[in-house]
Amino acid sequence: MSDAVVVEGLVKKFGDFTALRGVDLTVARGTVLGLLGPNGAGKTTVVRILSTLLRPDGGRAEITGLDVVTQADQVRSVIGLTGQYAAVDEYLTGEENLEMVGRLYRLGKKESRARAGQLLERFDLTDAARRPAKTYSGGMRRRLDIAASLIARPQVLFLDEPTTGLDPRSRLGMWEFIADLVSDGTTILLTTQYLEEADRLADRMVVIDRGSVIARGTADELKAQVGGERLELTVGSVEGLGRAVELLRPLAVDDPQRDEQTRRLTLPVKGGAATLAEALRLLEGSGVELLDVGLRRPDLDDVFLTLTGHSADDADPATEEQAR
Amino acid sequence: MSALSHTLSDSVVITRRNLIKVKRVPDLIVFATLSPIMFVLLFRYVFGGAIAGLPDGVSYAEFLLPGIFAQTVVFGSTTTGASIAEDLQKGLVDRFRSLPMSRSAVLIGRTVADLGLNAISILVMALTGLVVGWRITSSPLEAAAGFLVLLVFAFAVSWMMALVGLLVRTPEVVNNASFIVIFPLTFVANTFVPLETFPSVLRTFAEWNPVSSVVQAARELFGNQPASAPVPDAWSLQHPALYTLIWAAVILAVFVPLAVRAYLRTATR
Numbered sequence: 001m002s003d004a005v006v007v008e009g010l011v012k013k014f015g016d017f018t019a020l021r022g023v024d025l026t027v028a029r030g031t032v033l034g035l036l037g038p039n040g041a042g043k044t045t046v047v048r049i050l051s052t053l054l055r056p057d058g059g060r061a062e063i064t065g066l067d068v069v070t071q072a073d074q075v076r077s078v079i080g081l082t083g084q085y086a087a088v089d090e091y092l093t094g095e096e097n098l099e100m101v102g103r104l105y106r107l108g109k110k111e112s113r114a115r116a117g118q119l120l121e122r123f124d125l126t127d128a129a130r131r132p133a134k135t136y137s138g139g140m141r142r143r144l145d146i147a148a149s150l151i152a153r154p155q156v157l158f159l160d161e162p163t164t165g166l167d168p169r170s171r172l173g174m175w176e177f178i179a180d181l182v183s184d185g186t187t188i189l190l191t192t193q194y195l196e197e198a199d200r201l202a203d204r205m206v207v208i209d210r211g212s213v214i215a216r217g218t219a220d221e222l223k224a225q226v227g228g229e230r231l232e233l234t235v236g237s238v239e240g241l242g243r244a245v246e247l248l249r250p251l252a253v254d255d256p257q258r259d260e261q262t263r264r265l266t267l268p269v270k271g272g273a274a275t276l277a278e279a280l281r282l283l284e285g286s287g288v289e290l291l292d293v294g295l296r297r298p299d300l301d302d303v304f305l306t307l308t309g310h311s312a313d314d315a316d317p318a319t320e321e322q323a324r
Numbered sequence: 325m326s327a328l329s330h331t332l333s334d335s336v337v338i339t340r341r342n343l344i345k346v347k348r349v350p351d352l353i354v355f356a357t358l359s360p361i362m363f364v365l366l367f368r369y370v371f372g373g374a375i376a377g378l379p380d381g382v383s384y385a386e387f388l389l390p391g392i393f394a395q396t397v398v399f400g401s402t403t404t405g406a407s408i409a410e411d412l413q414k415g416l417v418d419r420f421r422s423l424p425m426s427r428s429a430v431l432i433g434r435t436v437a438d439l440g441l442n443a444i445s446i447l448v449m450a451l452t453g454l455v456v457g458w459r460i461t462s463s464p465l466e467a468a469a470g471f472l473v474l475l476v477f478a479f480a481v482s483w484m485m486a487l488v489g490l491l492v493r494t495p496e497v498v499n500n501a502s503f504i505v506i507f508p509l510t511f512v513a514n515t516f517v518p519l520e521t522f523p524s525v526l527r528t529f530a531e532w533n534p535v536s537s538v539v540q541a542a543r544e545l546f547g548n549q550p551a552s553a554p555v556p557d558a559w560s561l562q563h564p565a566l567y568t569l570i571w572a573a574v575i576l577a578v579f580v581p582l583a584v585r586a587y588l589r590t591a592t593r
Binding site: 051052053073074076077079081083084085086087088089090091092096100101103104105106132148 | 333334340344348349414418419422423424
């Protein structure tokens with residue numbers, strides 16, 4: 001299987017700040033790569049370079065064999081980009097937006113109109129097609145934005161945080177649309193901070209933090225890399241939380257995570273059910289009021305915590321500011 | 325298709341897009357023309373009686389209207405900067421830059437659409453002017469040339485504003501920043517009062533200020549400058565249309581490449 005996207009040693013600096021420190025990645029044709037990382041990690045910078053908006057300071061990137069710097073014009077004909085903000089003209093109707101983008105992809109009047117009609121239908125926007133995009137909900141605007149990036153049937157599609165800011169229902173809808181695209185054979189590079197999103201949509205993942213790749217693989221491989229299980233318990237009071245940490249620390253194979261807001265404690269453990277029984281025995285008679293307890297497999301949030309030392313939505317404002 | 329015809333067809337698509345906004349938000353054009361109408365009425369009736377030193381045989385309405393035209397189209401050109409900053413802010417410039425379209429079409433489409441807006445506001449002001457006593461006394465050809473000089477100069481200023489919009493990036497700031505420059509430029513000129521009343525340093529500045537030459541050219545071409553009017557001292561005002569066109573050419577030669585370069589390097593932050 002050939003690679004639709006090849007990135008080698010990509011470096012990007014903004015003044016003194018190094019946003020990318022040699023990123024390597026490939027996306028096989030017809031697959032989805034999830035590019036994961038906290039805010040400011042460099043995800044958007046990668047997408048901007050691949051979509052020819054920024055020039056890299058080092059390394060190289062090819063889209064379907066075309067160099068993003070020296071063959072930028074040809075690259076633009078084979079890609080579609082949906083950025084973090086729905087880039088639609090809010091004064092134009094949905095239909096006018098799509099036809100405009102079609103014309104600018106040089107599809108011709110008739111073809112642009114035909115494609116616009118197909119995409120409006122596919123993205124459930126037919127009823128709103130003649131209304132200015134100003135009147136659209138957030139979810140509708142995102143769909144229109146993605147539709148615009150698909151108008152010329154791009155071979156490679158970049159989706160930069162396609163569901164950020166959407167309510168849970170619109171997010172689910174968006175996932176279905178993206179899954180549909182994949183089944184059509186479009187190659188997709190998707191950035192997200194939502195690990196659930198990557199888990200659901202991406203074939204493979206690359207995790208970056210502070211401009212470097214820190215892990216890569218399938219969701220299962222990443223979870224295996226973290227290993228073990230998670231013992232999760234909810235207690236009745238904040239004091240109980242502290243007491244529980246003290247009592248259970250000997251069972252943990254790594255640092256426990258506690259959340260005082262929800263009074264929840266998560267311990268990386270080994271040993272399965274026996275460990276759970278042991279935990280219950282340790283807590284017995286301790287006066288800690290136990291509301292809920294369970295054992296679960298690590299999810300991508302745990303992967304993130306383990307790999308980066310901070311959770312995915314734990315933004316580092318200084319890094320983010322510089323990265324932008 | 326050649327590169328040139330690509331640029332043309334892309335520019336048409338973008339111009340059309342920009343004009344659709346005017347159609348959808350008619351308030352834009354209403355307010356863009358209401359303020360010049362207000363200026364016409366204010367100057368005509370509030371200051372008009374107190375302004376002395378007009379050439380013999382010229383009413384203040386005749387003197388004023390070419391000035392208001394020039395001021396309005398120069399102010400109208402700031403729209404270009406604010407609109408481009410808005411497109412940047414909303415991520416539309418990113419979208420356009422990721423498309424295989426002409427690299428200058430977004431800016432051409434913008435400045436051409438704003439030229440259209442300026443033409444509409446001149447039309448509205450001219451009609452208002454006719455109501456308050458302004459008349460064109462020259463031939464239709466000369467009158468057309470008068471409007472053309474105004475629009476060519478405004479088009480050049482639009483490209484300056486395009487660069488400002490790309491560099492400043494915030495529509496509100498573009499407006500405020502450009503007003504600081506444009507207010508003195510349009511007031512320290514022969515726009516509202518004859519230059520004879522200016523103190524000497526300001527007068528020299530005003531004589532060579534291209535806004536003065538635009539106004540002077542318009543006055544002459546509309547026939548609002550009687551033959552009895554004194555010949556101006558400065559070369560710029562003796563050949564106002566030529567001087568204005570030189571300015572427009574220089575501004576375009578400098579700012580078109582600068583703005584296109586800034587467009588290619590910019591991206592939403």
